[in-house]
Amino acid sequence: MALEVGSVVEGKVTGITKFGAFVELPGGKTGMVHISEVAATYVKEIRDFIQENQVVRVKILAVTPEGRINLSMKRALSPEQQQAAPEGRPAAPRRPAAPRRSSAPIDYSRGPAQPQTFEEMLSHFKQRSDDKMSDIRRNLDGKRGSSGPKRHGGSR
The missing domain is CATH 2.40.50.140 (Nucleic acid-binding proteins)
Known part of the structure; x- marks a missing residue:
């Protein structure tokens, strides 16, 4: 054939x-x-x-x-x-959704993109910036570990 x-x-x-x-x-x-x-x-x-x-x-x-x-x-x-993915078989791996970075709640009551004053925008920017910086500091503190190198063995 x-x-x-x-x-x-x-x-x-x-x-x-x-x-x-x-x-x-x-x-x-x-x-x-x-x-x-x-x-x-x-x-x-x-x-x-x-x-x-x-x-x-x-x-x-x-x-x-x-x-x-x-x-x-x-x-x-x-x-x-x-x-369709075959039954009983693994589908393509999916990444979990990224967590929201800002802890500030979203105000949906304002409607679509209403103009804000400069002071409101600046205040919102500063708040988000502070939130991000505190997240970064928290992550770095956990990765730093102890303050100095550890010695193994006897003293010199």
Whole structure:
């Protein structure tokens, strides 16, 4: 059977490495699925998504002149399947929302961007600046540790 670029075929996973998985295709040829082509979500550990001897659907991306066959599991999925994260598998890691820096409450009653006097703006700026400086001092105090170097062993 001739392997054509763009066709979707089934194959058996014969080996898994840190960077991808090797899949035996119809006709006895072997291709490789790079880690970035395993799933539509972030893949840190390939074994979380596939196992050796598992039968998988792959799309043939390229066949090099040297005979290497580049495959993709995620491109063999339908567009709807690519959108949804597979059940029971980790989705892409998300960063937690950054905490608000200012402790001053937001006044939503004023409406959208009403002009303030210079004194109000200056007062607000000074308050935010003081809050930030106290946060910085608090963080630095925790990182400084003791006041001097510790000596180990006996005295001199």
